[in-house]
Amino acid sequence: MKYTDLTLMESPDTELAARLGFLRVLGSIHIAVSSSSSSPEGPHIVISDSQGELSKALRESSVAAIVVKDSAIMRKVFAEAAEREKPLLLIATELTCAEGRQRLRNIYRMKNLFRIAKHAGCRIGIVTLARDRESMLSVMQMIELAMLIGATRSEAKNMLLVLGDNHDS
Amino acid sequence: MILKRKNRYILVEASSPLDAVAESRSIEAAMLKVLGELYYSEANPKVVAQSDPTLFAIRVNRGQEGRVILALSFAREISGRKMGLYTLKTSGTLRALHSLHGNKAPKHIVRV
Numbered sequence: 001m002k003y004t005d006l007t008l009m010e011s012p013d014t015e016l017a018a019r020l021g022f023l024r025v026l027g028s029i030h031i032a033v034s035s036s037s038s039s040p041e042g043p044h045i046v047i048s049d050s051q052g053e054l055s056k057a058l059r060e061s062s063v064a065a066i067v068v069k070d071s072a073i074m075r076k077v078f079a080e081a082a083e084r085e086k087p088l089l090l091i092a093t094e095l096t097c098a099e100g101r102q103r104l105r106n107i108y109r110m111k112n113l114f115r116i117a118k119h120a121g122c123r124i125g126i127v128t129l130a131r132d133r134e135s136m137l138s139v140m141q142m143i144e145l146a147m148l149i150g151a152t153r154s155e156a157k158n159m160l161l162v163l164g165d166n167h168d169s
Numbered sequence: 170m171i172l173k174r175k176n177r178y179i180l181v182e183a184s185s186p187l188d189a190v191a192e193s194r195s196i197e198a199a200m201l202k203v204l205g206e207l208y209y210s211e212a213n214p215k216v217v218a219q220s221d222p223t224l225f226a227i228r229v230n231r232g233q234e235g236r237v238i239l240a241l242s243f244a245r246e247i248s249g250r251k252m253g254l255y256t257l258k259t260s261g262t263l264r265a266l267h268s269l270h271g272n273k274a275p276k277h278i279v280r281v
Contacts (some may be wrong), residue, residue: 020257141239
């Protein structure tokens with residue numbers, strides 16, 4: 001399986017990623033992560049809580065995927081993403097690196113996000129966006145996290161393939 | 170009739186060297202914090218063996234391994250040290266875990 005992870009590290013530990021079950025791990029040198037659709041030149045991922053910004057990003061060919069920040073639920077954006085076949089990414093470290101009530105809030109928010117995006121027919125992926133080695137997770141852990149937010153086991157496995165397919169094309 | 174208790178063994182890698190057998194209480198406390206008393210008693214996770222400074226095995230009741238894997242993902246600190254715990258494989262026997270993981274996984278249970 002072409003399980004792919006995305007981190008915020010410049011040069012992620014590929015040996016560790018292979019042990020964790022990933023065929024490939026992308027770092028910030030492969031895909032830039034930005035808060036605006038037009039800043040980087042190459043393939044990039046847009047993180048935003050603005051509906052207008054995300055809609056604009058979906059029209060850009062260089063945007064590989066979108067990430068919805070905070071608790072914004074944007075049905076229109078999800079429908080547009082489904083139409084343009086751009087995936088929505090969920091961030092696993094929002095669950096693992098938060099503590100206590102913040103983690104509860106994040107689980108609730110991601111469950112909602114997953115349910116609404118799935119209903120809109122949007123492709124959904126899950127990545128760690130790990131800033132350090134300690135925040136990385138194995139494929140097994142990512143599958144369990146995806147199941148925690150409401151995915152079935154087969155959906156969870158497909159969520160790990162989303163970025164790999166996209167990055168190939 | 171004696172009912173046999175079925176277990177699952179989870180192979181875990183720590184991001185930095187750790188004496189998992191000596192620090193089993195800290196690892197179990199980190200899991201207890203996430204699972205809560207009810208789920209912890211159902212899963213009954215125990216550190217059972219270590220083969221490498223970073224590789225160790227956890228025994229759980231069968232059917233509860235998903236929860237323990239989640240608990241290990243959420244555990245960020247062991248004995249006050251920031252640490253990542255990655256679950257690599259699960260198996261029904263320690264011996265199978267050992268052969269599945271290129272003979273690097275622990276082979277025998279260490280009595281803690």
